[in-house]
Amino acid sequence: MNKKNPLLLHICCGICAIESINQLKQKNYKIVGFYYNPNIHPEEEFLKRKKVVEEISKIFDIEIIYGDYEPQIWFEICERYKDLPEGKKRCELCYQIRLEKTCNLAKKYKFDFFTTTLTISPYKNSQKIFEIGKKIDNEKFLKIDFKQNDGYKKTLAQAKQYKLYKQNYCGCIYSKRIK
Secondary structure: OOOOOOOEEOOOOOOHHHHHHHHHHHOEEEEEEOOOOOOOOOOHHHHHHHHHHHHHHHHHHOEEOOOOOHHHHHHHHHHHHOOOOOOOOHHHHHHHHHHOOOOOOOOHOOEEEEHHHHHHHOOOOOOHHHHHHHHOOOEEEEEEEEEOHHHHHHHHHHHHHHHOOOOOOOOOOOHHHHO
16 A cells, blocks of 8 residues: 555544554555544543544644544443443444444545554454444455554553553443443
8 A cells, every 4th residue: 555545544542543553654554543432431531532642643743533522422322232241232333333433534535445443452352343344334444453463562552651641441431330
């Protein structure tokens, strides 16, 4: 790939973006980030994570599009699955909400591809994320498992180096409750 392939990168949080951006830059993608996470609760947590994304934007010199904070959308779809353990139907729906919004934005602004930082987490099911992404748009969604080759360890080390805020739960109220 070369710089003629603009890619919209869904960013779940700034820390997860670090190694994801590094890997995409190595492949010469023209990256624009998209911070959209209606699942994050409470709003103060959403804003803390947004601030880290703003710092990442400066560190890596990439443009970021900031989606609105829309927890009502997430609750409407996911609340009925609140008692399920982490990684089940609620999480799959949460991935879908964010990937659909990313895909719609990618189409609107004519990005060649889109993908997500979600796959860098060892707590997320990359294969499920790939299934959802491909179902949304088989041609534009890039299957990249950012956790490969110690991606998660590298991103944590760099976050520590940059002294960035690191959250201690996925983001939704139900994952926080479980902790």
